[in-house]
Amino acid sequence: MTPAARPELELREVLAIDAVARTRSFRIAAGLVNTTQPTLSRLIASAERTLDTPLFRRGWSGTETTPAGDVAARVCRAAIMAIDSTERAIFAGRTGVPSLPRNLRSAHLRAIEAVTRERNVTLAAKRLGRSQPELSRTLSDFSKRFAVKLFERTGSGMIPLEPAKELTALSGAITYLLDRLPEQLRQLEGDVVGRVSIGMLPFSGQDLISRAFARLSNMHPNIRLACVPGSYNGLVEALRRREIDRIIGVLRGPACPEGLEEARLYDERFAVIAARDHPLRANGENLAELAATKWVVAPHGTPVRAHFEEVFAALDLTPPTQTCEMLSFGAAEQMLIECHSVAMLTYGERRLGALRPELREVRTPFPATPAPIGVTRLRDAPEDQALTAFETALTALVAEEA
Incomplete structure (x- = not known):
């Protein structure tokens, strides 16, 4: 898969959309995702620019989703549920592990998936249009953040361990959801919304x-x-x-x-x-x-x-x-x-x-x-x-x- 085919929404934007849609409040949502309200507002604004449509408006009971926001919120909720499922699979029985939904980044998934498929960091970096040192730092950041080993380095290449396989499958699931979001939004154009x-x-x-x-x-x-x-x-x-x-x-x-x-x-x-x-x-x-x-x-x-x-x-x-x-x-x-x-x-x-x-x-x-x-x-x-x-x-x- 080429970089151009990757999901356009970043995972932090997915998390922000889901949190605001569920809490109907930027203030409460900011606490839920452990960020500041200005940062959350910037993430929502960035997502709205990416999707070229407003997702939220002020309403009687707080912040309400627009019709496009309803669609985006459903997709984002499905993506968060997929991340939750992967978290349970990777960290079952472990305590004190940082929240995967709050700490996982799109760059992590892209790097892990590319190395899993190429079995080589240099080829994976080329696949993503990044430098080899940059990609290595992304993989190291994930491993240190979650205290998990992703690959076994062998003479035949980088062998993905079970966490890397789970995260690669997660990357595919999120790609599937987010790649279809623009088409779902376009379907609204033919109806009264x-x-x-x-x-x-x-x-x-x-x-x-x-x-x-x-x-x-x-x-x-x-x-x-x-x-x-x-x-x-x-x-x-x-x-x-x-x-x-x-x-x-x-x-x-x-x-x-x-x-x-x-x-x-x-x-x-x-x-x-x-x-x-x-x-x-x-x-x-x-x-x-x-x-x-x-x-x-x-x-x-x-x-x-x-x-x-x-x-x-x-x-x-x-x-x-x-x-x-x-x-x-x-x-x-x-x-x-x-x-x-x-x-x-x-x-x-x-x-x-x-x-x-x-x-x-x-x-x-x-x-x-x-x-x-x-x-x-x-x-x-x-x-x-x-x-x-x-x-x-x-x-x-x-x-x-x-």
Whole structure:
């Protein structure tokens, strides 16, 4: 094999990509691979230049892989697993040996493989386009670093010992993986790729997001999907930082923050839900009992919570203090089944008609207020293929249920 056919990514770059992808943090990854954060950043930048594509971006939960980064991370993880396997084969039963993944260098593998195949250091150096003394120093560095003998020098040449054979096989395995990485990245060019990160407001539109994601995943498997629950204010800040791309839930209307724009999809309505055997099931008209009962509510700063408090204020009632805040629709419904609480949630008629059998809607004197569900985005957000595909899927689902 000629030097030009060698893997272009260096092993230190492979280790860096794997560490950042697994930890989602340059700081944590630097500690994992025992290097500094600036050095790690330089390794990632070098890998991105080699592959001619960005591998990571800042996201809601830290550093996220791009679609190309997903592909590269899978290949790098396979390479690290191959190194781990070789480490176990060579150093079985030994203690105090430096970590092979952290200390192995591409130059080590190239030198060991070349000498194994040529059985001669001078010929191996010529094969690699290096000087004989330089190649000898590389072999010596590996042997001293790991306290292992690689070759037996004989009159007929350099005879590879078992560690050299294992490392030569490892070199071939890594070459096989990394040589195919550019082609795997090129395959992304024929599909819609990118990130769709959706902020999900409590209780509203959650079913729609999961169904749109399922449809999008079937149509465009290389799009990276993320659903981020949170309060309205927290999600707006994430939207402004471009850590998420859209917010789905109850719209704010005139109270929509500056720089954002809303697009209505459909209407749900606020409904009070309780367990089928809850004491309020036949007595929800009693305002005092409604104020005294325990409620499952959305967190402060969300449209659902604001409506909840406005309803009580309009009836000259103090909002209940015995509340349980939740972000997940499913968790809220399960809470109602397990305890004597009630919740104010938003439902479309289809979902309300398919309410879990353990639950029921409670009649109350609260106004029948619609809850407009829609998409909130940055007004100056650029167009993006992946987001366009998501919004197309979302619109189609709404139309199908109209």
